[in-house]
Amino acid sequence: MSDEFRLTPLDVxxxxxxxxxxxxxxxxxxxxxxxxxxxxxxVVREKLALEERVRLLEEQLAAFKERxxxxxxxxxxxxxxxxxxKEQAEREAQMIVREAEADAERRLERTRRELERLxxxxxxxxxxxxAYLASLRALVDRQKAELEALAQSExxxxxxxxxxxxxxAEREAQxxxxxxxxxxxxxxx
Numbered sequence: 001m002s003d004e005f006r007l008t009p010l011d012v013x014x015x016x017x018x019x020x021x022x023x024x025x026x027x028x029x030x031x032x033x034x035x036x037x038x039x040x041x042x043v044v045r046e047k048l049a050l051e052e053r054v055r056l057l058e059e060q061l062a063a064f065k066e067r068x069x070x071x072x073x074x075x076x077x078x079x080x081x082x083x084x085x086k087e088q089a090e091r092e093a094q095m096i097v098r099e100a101e102a103d104a105e106r107r108l109e110r111t112r113r114e115l116e117r118l119x120x121x122x123x124x125x126x127x128x129x130x131a132y133l134a135s136l137r138a139l140v141d142r143q144k145a146e147l148e149a150l151a152q153s154e155x156x157x158x159x160x161x162x163x164x165x166x167x168x169a170e171r172e173a174q175x176x177x178x179x180x181x182x183x184x185x186x187x188x189x
Contacts, residue, residue, distance in 0.1 A: 009041035 012033055
């Protein structure tokens with residue numbers, strides 16, 4: 001219905017009817033018109049109040065729909081962020097594990113090389129030690145043999161008190177004659 005066909009309380013109050021001879025009683029019609037106008041006025045006020053309430057409720061509904069949409073968007077964004085964060089954390093964890101494994105492998109390889117170097121050094125030291133001991137034994141054996149030879153040669157020349165009265169020049173000459181070549185080379189230098 002359009003607005004031009006609507007009946008307002010003012011229309012009812014101002015409406016006039018022609019008078020006829022056999023018409024209705026004018027006071028009863030006027031009273032009825034007043035009651036209709038009052039009722040129409042109440043209905044119009046109620047309608048306006050309801051329309052205003054509907055408008056407010058529609059605004060609230062629109063606001064709630066916007067909030068719901070915003071909350072849904074925020075929920076979707078939070079879920080995406082959670083998924084991305086979890087994925088990022090898994091990638092970082094895998095990267096940390098790979099780096100730790102690579103670091104452990106490098107350290108293990110360094111330790112192996114160091115162990116090999118130390119074992120080789122230990123073997124060299126053992127060989128040098130064995131060579132030194134052999135050289136020392138040989139030196140001791142030579143010295144012992146020289147001492148025994150010297151003791152025999154002096155015992156024959158002087159008897160039981162050998163070596164105690166031999167002049168220094170004579171002892172040097174005898175030592176040069178009976179000493180091995182390597183000792184002679186040291187003394188002559």
